[in-house]
Amino acid sequence: MAENAFAIQDLPTEKEYVIPDLPVNKDYHFFISYHNSDTATVHTLVEILERKGVKCCYYERDFIPGSTLFENIREKMSNSVHMLIILSEGLATNPYIKHEITEALHRRINDGYPIIPIMVEPCTVPADLKNIRYIDAKDVDVSEMPSLIIDAMVKNKIKADYQRTTGSEVSIALTRYAGFPRFLSLSRYKLDINENVRRNLRYSQFDLTNHELKEIEDIVNSSYLVQYWHIFSHFVLVASLLLFIVFMLSICVYLTVMITITGLTEDDSKSTLTALHVSISVVILAIFVSYCFCWNINNKMSITSKYSKLAAQYKLWQQLVHALSPLNQEAREKGRIILFNFTSAELKLIRYDFGICQAQFLKRCEQQDRLRAWMRNGQSLKDYTDLLFDNFVKSERCIRLTEPSATTRHTLSNGAKCLCLLIEEDLS
Numbered sequence: 545m546a547e548n549a550f551a552i553q554d555l556p557t558e559k560e561y562v563i564p565d566l567p568v569n570k571d572y573h574f575f576i577s578y579h580n581s582d583t584a585t586v587h588t589l590v591e592i593l594e595r596k597g598v599k600c601c602y603y604e605r606d607f608i609p610g611s612t613l614f615e616n617i618r619e620k621m622s623n624s625v626h627m628l629i630i631l632s633e634g635l636a637t638n639p640y641i642k643h644e645i646t647e648a649l650h651r652r653i654n655d656g657y658p659i660i661p662i663m664v665e666p667c668t669v670p671a672d673l674k675n676i677r678y679i680d681a682k683d684v685d686v687s688e689m690p691s692l693i694i695d696a697m698v699k700n701k702i703k704a705d706y707q708r709t710t711g712s713e714v715s716i717a718l719t720r721y722a723g724f725p726r727f728l729s730l731s732r733y734k735l736d737i738n739e740n741v742r743r744n745l746r747y748s749q750f751d752l753t754n755h756e757l758k759e760i761e762d763i764v765n766s767s768y769l770v771q772y773w774h775i776f777s778h779f780v781l782v783a784s785l786l787l788f789i790v791f792m793l794s795i796c797v798y799l800t801v802m803i804t805i806t807g808l809t810e811d812d813s814k815s816t817l818t819a820l821h822v823s824i825s826v827v828i829l830a831i832f833v834s835y836c837f838c839w840n841i842n843n844k845m846s847i848t849s850k851y852s853k854l855a856a857q858y859k860l861w862q863q864l865v866h867a868l869s870p871l872n873q874e875a876r877e878k879g880r881i882i883l884f885n886f887t888s889a890e891l892k893l894i895r896y897d898f899g900i901c902q903a904q905f906l907k908r909c910e911q912q913d914r915l916r917a918w919m920r921n922g923q924s925l926k927d928y929t930d931l932l933f934d935n936f937v938k939s940e941r942c943i944r945l946t947e948p949s950a951t952t953r954h955t956l957s958n959g960a961k962c963l964c965l966l967i968e969e970d971l972s
């Protein structure tokens with residue numbers, strides 16, 4: 545899914561590249577791995593890269609004296625966002641470089657550490673790096689290499705952003721219970737946010753207070769659509785059964801009236817018998833038709849369950865949106881919203897971080913006039929996107945973020961379309 549969601553045409557062209565800020569826990573954009581014979585090339589590269597704002601780390605300048613090579617490699621690699629490997633002859637034979645590559649490959653598997661090899665002279669690629677695409681700079685002047693490196697770095701960064709899951713989801717199963725008196729009442733469902741669920745929510749960074757959880761619980765449990773979802777989701781079946789019973793009763797009443805008021809003569813009994821035959825045929829036909837109708841709808845399109853689920857979802861949505869609005873107002877400032885989805889026997893709480901979508905949308909607005917169609921005179925692009933996102937997450941259109949979709953730009957944990965895509969669709 546993540547692979548498909550990433551579209552090459554979404555990448556900005558080179559002129560709009562901005563060197564990504566370093567995360568708070570990193571000191572360098574690149575840890576550079578190279579053979580001594582390439583020292584001159586590395587010095588030139590680092591000089592140009594650092595002038596452009598790309599921080600580099602290399603052995604001669606940045607390794608701390610007193611620490612072993614292995615300690616230095618481990619620490620400096622942890623403090624770098626990417627690894628740059630200068631591919632040349634001699635690389636494969638150096639044991640320290642071999643160690644650096646092994647260490648980087650481990651990190652790549654564990655944390656997705658990006659490795660960018662660049663071939664500066666004709667040479668054999670070490671076996672471990674054979675399946676990683678390298679920058680071919682064999683016939684390129686050293687002064688042109690930095691822009692190729694920055695290009696690869698930005699594309700890797702964007703790709704990583706695209707593939708980051710933007711939020712998380714916690715499902716809370718409804719609990720089934722019997723009403724009172726036990727043998728007479730239908731079973732019902734309720735939402736029980738117990739300690740296990742709370743732990744789960746905390747673990748998924750939902751930041752909901754006990755008071756807010758209690759409020760959600762109360763709203764959900766006061767909804768008849770939730771309590772009797774198993775009946776509402778088979779609405780046509782239940783309705784047909786009721787209709788059938790009413791129909792049978794009316795025939796009984798009709799026959800009783802016929803018999804008691806008119807009395808039975810020999811001729812009458814014949815006509816009564818005919819009426820009985822006709823009635824039975826009609827009843828059988830009615831059973832057959834309603835059975836076909838229910839079967840058709842339940843199996844082929846599951847319209848009934850879909851409609852009653854949608855109704856339940858919508859009704860609950862209005863109530864919960866109201867209850868969650870102070871909470872979501874606070875969350876919106878942090879670039880996240882809390883959504884929910886009601887499916888059969890469970891309530892899903894969805895935490896959706898839309899920071900990535902918003903950053904991406906801002907970038908696309910800069911490129912495309914049609915996205916700025918509703919922008920007011922003098923309004924800054926940042927204010928415009930803030931307002932668009934704010935209005936969208938406050939509105940009921942947000943319900944679309946709870947439905948899975950085949951296409952999305954960013955990966956949502958529930959597989960729904962991402963916010964930037966929905967807003968763009970609305971604008972065009």
Ligand SMILES: [Zn+2]
Pocket residue numbers: 900901902904953954962963964965
């Ligand atoms: Zn998005």
